[in-house]
Amino acid sequence: xxxxxxxxxxxxxxxxxxxxxxxxxxxxxxxxxxxxxxxxxxxxxxxxxxxxxxxxxxxxxxxxxxxxxxxxxxxxxxxxxxxxxxxxxxxxxxxxxxxxxxxxxxxxxxxxxxxxxxxxxxxxxxxxxxxxxxxxxxxxxxxxxxxxxxxxxxxxxxxxxxxxxxxxxxxxxxxxxxxxxxxxxxxxxxxxxxxxxxxxxxxxxxxxxxxxxxxxxxxxxxxxxxxxxxxxxxxxxxxxxxxxxx
Numbered sequence: 154x155x156x157x158x159x160x161x162x163x164x165x166x167x168x169x170x171x172x173x174x175x176x177x178x179x180x181x182x183x184x185x186x187x188x189x190x191x192x193x194x195x196x197x198x199x200x201x202x203x204x205x206x207x208x209x210x211x212x213x214x215x216x217x218x219x220x221x222x223x224x225x226x227x228x229x230x231x232x233x234x235x236x237x238x239x240x241x242x243x244x245x246x247x248x249x250x251x252x253x254x255x256x257x258x259x260x261x262x263x264x265x266x267x268x269x270x271x272x273x274x275x276x277x278x279x280x281x282x283x284x285x286x287x288x289x290x291x292x293x294x295x296x297x298x299x300x301x302x303x304x305x306x307x308x309x310x311x312x313x314x315x316x317x318x319x320x321x322x323x324x325x326x327x328x329x330x331x332x333x334x335x336x337x338x339x340x341x342x343x344x345x346x347x348x349x350x351x352x353x354x355x356x357x358x359x360x361x362x363x364x365x366x367x368x369x370x371x372x373x374x375x376x377x378x379x380x381x382x383x384x385x386x387x388x389x390x391x392x393x394x395x396x397x398x399x
Contacts, residue, residue: 154294157181157205159224160215161198164241167270169193176294179205183220206231211291213239213262218249225253232257237287239277243311247280247304258283260291261304263311267318271296274314278307312393320389321350 154176158165161182168178169192178196192198199205202224205212214221221228221240232238232254239260240250250259259280265273275295279288292298301307325343332342380386 154211154290155179155209156294157209157212158215159183159202159205159212160220162215163266164213164215164264167264167273169196170269179208181205183216202227202231206233206236210235210287211237211239213241215241217242218244222253229255234258237283237291239291243315247278251280256282258287261307261311263307263314264295265314265318273297274299276301276307276310276314278304309393316393320392 155178156176157179158168159181161180165178165180168176176195179199180196181199181202206228216224237258237260238250238254239262241262241264245261247259247261251257260283261278263276264270268274273295275298277288277291277295277298278301288300292300299310301310325346328346329339329343333339
């Protein structure tokens with residue numbers, strides 16, 4: 154399979170780490186002057202959009218909205234009915250993309266920023282003009298892909314997949330701080346907390362609710378009650394709601 158990427162940023166770096174050999178990649182960097190990089194033999198830097206649009210059907214857009222707007226005139230000249238544009242960054246909507254690029258085939262995509270693609274949850278939202286075989290090809294490219302049914306649902310799920318690693322890291326930091334405040338090694342506390350999380354994840358094939366977990370193990374948790382008292386749950390809910398704001 155051959156794909157194009159506009160922007161030499163996080164998505165390209167993630168693909169480079171995974172080094173998917175059967176994937177041929179053409180990259181148009183967002184800036185003409187890029188640092189020298191050692192690319193695999195099946196990767197090619199293109200300093201013009203024209204060869205990229207000639208060679209590939211699937212084009213991943215890893216740009217800010219301002220950067221995409223600056224390239225919009227060139228893209229409108231080169232884009233054809235066979236092209237599917239997959240937008241990766243927050244702040245993009247199908248309405249804005251249709252207005253900018255004259256209602257072409259559009260897909261919104263979100264992935265966990267810190268995980269490799271083969272194991273990263275990916276959420277895709279397809280514009281109405283994307284054909285079934287094109288949807289299938291993209292779903293096969295990402296083993297953990299989930300298709301969102303509405304754009305509102307997609308934006309909420311984007312917050313989940315992008316921010317969960319940072320929410321967990323915040324929790325681990327807080328546990329370490331709490332241990333240190335009680336005279337215990339912060340490093341040791343964080344390590345044990347992370348091992349505990351991994352143990353739970355490895356011992357079950359599906360997620361369980363807090364209520365189910367407590368009932369299964371006949372546990373009462375003063376820590377959990379204290380978190381509820383301080384509105385820990387609602388702080389997370391509020392944080393996710395902020396991510397859906399335009």
